[in-house]
Amino acid sequence: MCETYRGARLITHNPYAYFARTAQFFAQKNAIPVRSGIHPTAFVDPSAKVSSTASIGPHCTIDADAVIGQYCVVESGCYVGRGAELGAHTHFFPNVTFYADCRIGERGIIHSGAVIGADGFGFANDAGAWIKIPQTGRVVIGNDVEIGANTSIDRGALADTVIEDGVKLDNLIQIGHNVSVGAHTAMAGCVGIAGSAKIGAHCTLGGGAIVLGHLQLVDHVHVSAASVVTRSLLQAGTYSGVFPIDNNDSWQKNAATLRQLHSLRDRIKQLESGLPQRG
Amino acid sequence: MCETYRGARLITHNPYAYFARTAQFFAQKNAIPVRSGIHPTAFVDPSAKVSSTASIGPHCTIDADAVIGQYCVVESGCYVGRGAELGAHTHFFPNVTFYADCRIGERGIIHSGAVIGADGFGFANDAGAWIKIPQTGRVVIGNDVEIGANTSIDRGALADTVIEDGVKLDNLIQIGHNVSVGAHTAMAGCVGIAGSAKIGAHCTLGGGAIVLGHLQLVDHVHVSAASVVTRSLLQAGTYSGVFPIDNNDSWQKNAATLRQLHSLRDRIKQLESGLPQRG
Amino acid sequence: MCETYRGARLITHNPYAYFARTAQFFAQKNAIPVRSGIHPTAFVDPSAKVSSTASIGPHCTIDADAVIGQYCVVESGCYVGRGAELGAHTHFFPNVTFYADCRIGERGIIHSGAVIGADGFGFANDAGAWIKIPQTGRVVIGNDVEIGANTSIDRGALADTVIEDGVKLDNLIQIGHNVSVGAHTAMAGCVGIAGSAKIGAHCTLGGGAIVLGHLQLVDHVHVSAASVVTRSLLQAGTYSGVFPIDNNDSWQKNAATLRQLHSLRDRIKQLESGLPQRG
Numbered sequence: 001m002c003e004t005y006r007g008a009r010l011i012t013h014n015p016y017a018y019f020a021r022t023a024q025f026f027a028q029k030n031a032i033p034v035r036s037g038i039h040p041t042a043f044v045d046p047s048a049k050v051s052s053t054a055s056i057g058p059h060c061t062i063d064a065d066a067v068i069g070q071y072c073v074v075e076s077g078c079y080v081g082r083g084a085e086l087g088a089h090t091h092f093f094p095n096v097t098f099y100a101d102c103r104i105g106e107r108g109i110i111h112s113g114a115v116i117g118a119d120g121f122g123f124a125n126d127a128g129a130w131i132k133i134p135q136t137g138r139v140v141i142g143n144d145v146e147i148g149a150n151t152s153i154d155r156g157a158l159a160d161t162v163i164e165d166g167v168k169l170d171n172l173i174q175i176g177h178n179v180s181v182g183a184h185t186a187m188a189g190c191v192g193i194a195g196s197a198k199i200g201a202h203c204t205l206g207g208g209a210i211v212l213g214h215l216q217l218v219d220h221v222h223v224s225a226a227s228v229v230t231r232s233l234l235q236a237g238t239y240s241g242v243f244p245i246d247n248n249d250s251w252q253k254n255a256a257t258l259r260q261l262h263s264l265r266d267r268i269k270q271l272e273s274g275l276p277q278r279g
Numbered sequence: 280m281c282e283t284y285r286g287a288r289l290i291t292h293n294p295y296a297y298f299a300r301t302a303q304f305f306a307q308k309n310a311i312p313v314r315s316g317i318h319p320t321a322f323v324d325p326s327a328k329v330s331s332t333a334s335i336g337p338h339c340t341i342d343a344d345a346v347i348g349q350y351c352v353v354e355s356g357c358y359v360g361r362g363a364e365l366g367a368h369t370h371f372f373p374n375v376t377f378y379a380d381c382r383i384g385e386r387g388i389i390h391s392g393a394v395i396g397a398d399g400f401g402f403a404n405d406a407g408a409w410i411k412i413p414q415t416g417r418v419v420i421g422n423d424v425e426i427g428a429n430t431s432i433d434r435g436a437l438a439d440t441v442i443e444d445g446v447k448l449d450n451l452i453q454i455g456h457n458v459s460v461g462a463h464t465a466m467a468g469c470v471g472i473a474g475s476a477k478i479g480a481h482c483t484l485g486g487g488a489i490v491l492g493h494l495q496l497v498d499h500v501h502v503s504a505a506s507v508v509t510r511s512l513l514q515a516g517t518y519s520g521v522f523p524i525d526n527n528d529s530w531q532k533n534a535a536t537l538r539q540l541h542s543l544r545d546r547i548k549q550l551e552s553g554l555p556q557r558g
Numbered sequence: 559m560c561e562t563y564r565g566a567r568l569i570t571h572n573p574y575a576y577f578a579r580t581a582q583f584f585a586q587k588n589a590i591p592v593r594s595g596i597h598p599t600a601f602v603d604p605s606a607k608v609s610s611t612a613s614i615g616p617h618c619t620i621d622a623d624a625v626i627g628q629y630c631v632v633e634s635g636c637y638v639g640r641g642a643e644l645g646a647h648t649h650f651f652p653n654v655t656f657y658a659d660c661r662i663g664e665r666g667i668i669h670s671g672a673v674i675g676a677d678g679f680g681f682a683n684d685a686g687a688w689i690k691i692p693q694t695g696r697v698v699i700g701n702d703v704e705i706g707a708n709t710s711i712d713r714g715a716l717a718d719t720v721i722e723d724g725v726k727l728d729n730l731i732q733i734g735h736n737v738s739v740g741a742h743t744a745m746a747g748c749v750g751i752a753g754s755a756k757i758g759a760h761c762t763l764g765g766g767a768i769v770l771g772h773l774q775l776v777d778h779v780h781v782s783a784a785s786v787v788t789r790s791l792l793q794a795g796t797y798s799g800v801f802p803i804d805n806n807d808s809w810q811k812n813a814a815t816l817r818q819l820h821s822l823r824d825r826i827k828q829l830e831s832g833l834p835q836r837g
Binding site: 041043059061063077079081082095097099113114115118119121123124125126128129130131132133134136150152154172174176190192194208210212223224227228229230231233237238239240241242243244246250253254256257258260261264267268271 | 427
């Protein structure tokens with residue numbers, strides 16, 4: 001473990017990860033132990049299977065046939081739908097909603113206000129009115145996934161919405177139906193992924209980025225904050241698309257000119273073609 | 280119903296809507312029947328009127344004078360405020376918050392985490408500090424409206440915020456106070472509509488689109504995802520405004536040049552004026 | 559109080575603030591009085607200190623060592639974490655989540671679905687996997703702060719996230735860990751502030767604006783709606799950066815040309831240099 005670097009002994013090649021693990025060690029040491037058992041104010045359907053090592057907080061509802069794994073902590077006010085499954089050591093902070101038939105693996109963390117498994121946004125237009133398409137898929141989440149506050153992940157229309165192992169989602173993110181997110185991808189707050197997009201593994205999406213529906217991002221794609229992905233990104237790399245901020249007066253002038261950009265290009269062409277002819 | 284098209288018998292002119300209706304038929308057939316009645320853990324104020332055919336889930340709070348219509352389903356952890364009204368066959372998924380005096384029509388669907396009727400964002404500035412303007416209007420929602428997870432619709436300041444029949448709102452949408460949304464308009468996830476905007480009927484707004492306050496969009500306006508509506512759109516049609524995504528290096532060069540766009544235009548003008556003079 | 563202006567007696571120099579105060583007066587007059595006490599369905603840990611003048615609604619959970627000040631109203635379904643503190647006259651609307659050790663001052667208002675104190679988004683990358691960094695700071699909120707529906711404010715990593723007196727946050731806003739927001743700053747809906755940004759006092763951020771991490775905005779900076787702040791703004795003023803919306807066809811032409819903007823600049827340079835040489 002200990003190597004030397006320029007004569008000094010190296011504790012680690014990755015000090016940030018080392019710090020993270022050390023901080024985890026002390027945080028766990030100082031953590032207040034969670035009492036296992038079902039709080040008397042919780043309602044647990046008799047057909048649900050709750051591990052005896054799990055903790056179900058006040059005012060929770062655990063619906064029929066739900067499965068709560070070993071050492072799970074489900075805090076106050078959470079709802080776990082019919083037939084949903086929580087892997088061992090998963091932690092729901094207060095007021096999480098987890099719809100019927102959805103699954104999350106081991107060591108998952110879901111923060112308050114997150115909604116997993118609401119209906120995807122699927123409608124057929126019939127003479128101007130929208131006819132709802134039942135959303136009969138699930139949300140299937142791997143191991144070691146963390147989901148931020150007020151983030152929502154929709155269930156699939158027919159197939160499932162899939163979040164692979166090690167994915168980290170920040171707050172207020174929207175994941176549409178039938179999206180798949182590859183392992184160890186991380187998304188910052190306020191990202192929106194439209195339906196059926198396929199996001200690769202080890203990707204990062206900056207805060208407020210938007211990915212349109214049915215697009216593909218291959219592994220190791222990095223999208224800058226607030227950029228809008230309007231086409232598939234089939235090569236690893238960093239992609240950006242943000243209007244540069246400026247003082248308001250300059251922006252107004254440049255933005256107004258932007259509307260004439262195509263015609264400016266034509267005028268440059270004209271100028272260029274004019275020059276040789278006049279030679 | 281059955282016509283012929285090039286010799287074949289047509290089942291439908293709109294196969295997608297036909298699929299939606301067929302899928303609804305099978306979904307209803309397979310649905311687990313909801314038990315009517317008030318769960319023993321729910322708190323229903325004695326002055327509330329709850330239809331005997333309605334279902335009130337665990338840990339719900341139904342406040343004074345609220346009215347819950349026939350065959351309504353209010354799932355676990357929902358809050359229905361004082362004097363609020365839910366039309367027949369309306370379904371609140373778990374953990375919906377519906378403030379005092381708000382109304383929703385028949386066959387409404389509200390997904391988890393949605394907040395209907397919170398105070399609009401109204402303050403007067405007095406010597407640098409913000410003085411709250413009480414928000415005394417309501418949210419009034421028509422029939423056949425679906426509202427996504429963690430979406431919020433603010434109550435009006437004096438008049439009401441109005442959502443007309445057949446509107447479909449996806450997740451994590453913000454609707455400001457005194458907005459009106461016309462019938463059968465649909466908005467994808469993460470849209471933000473600022474206060475007092477008037478959105479027409481049969482409009483669509485792509486994910487992440489923003490509409491500034493007090494603007495008007497006429498019927499049949501379609502706004503592309505992530506576009507920012509900074510002026511009223513008074514003609515039906517499709518509108519866009521998104522910085523194109525590019526690899527980061529190219530974006531950086533182009534974005535930097537964008538700040539000089541107005542002066543580039545002037546230089547083109549200069550070049551153009553130079554040419555004839557030299558003829 | 560009463561002065562004269564062009565012979566007329568002035569009631570106020572600031573009619574909008576005067577209206578706000580008058581409306582507050584009538585709203586309070588018409589308000590239904592809140593009953594103090596703890597609802598029988600609420601769960602309050604025996605070690606929590608709840609003022610006898612406070613009101614704790616149905617299905618609330620008040621965790622160990624929490625402090626609820628005088629005349630606080632905590633509505634149905636709220637969660638107040640271990641050791642959290644609410645100043646006098648603070649009002650939580652239904653279904654607020656307030657994590658352990660967070661604090662809010664006097665006369666605070668938090669709307670439904672807001673989540674205060676969830677873990678910041680902090681991970682170290684170790685050979686492709688993300689290692690969680692425990693978030694051990696708090697959220698510390700001053701007096702007279704209002705926080706909108708479904709807004710989330712993350713707790714700090716080591717130090718605290720700080721929201722100063724008089725700040726007003728609209729709905730669906732994301733405030734990252736270790737952010738500080740100066741007094742009397744207001745943010746409209748859907749704003750995202752990334753971690754460790756320092757926002758000055760008396761700033762305004764329009765709806766959907768994004769501020770990247772670790773940036774500084776000095777006092778009296780105003781950011782237009784949907785603008786992305788990619789560098790520190792060290793001078794008071796108004797800043798903008800939004801792609802102008804256009805009909806879709808024009809936008810497509812201009813956006814396509816935008817990708818060539820840098821080379822267009824080069825072509826203009828070439829033209830300019832060409833002219834004198836030919837003289």
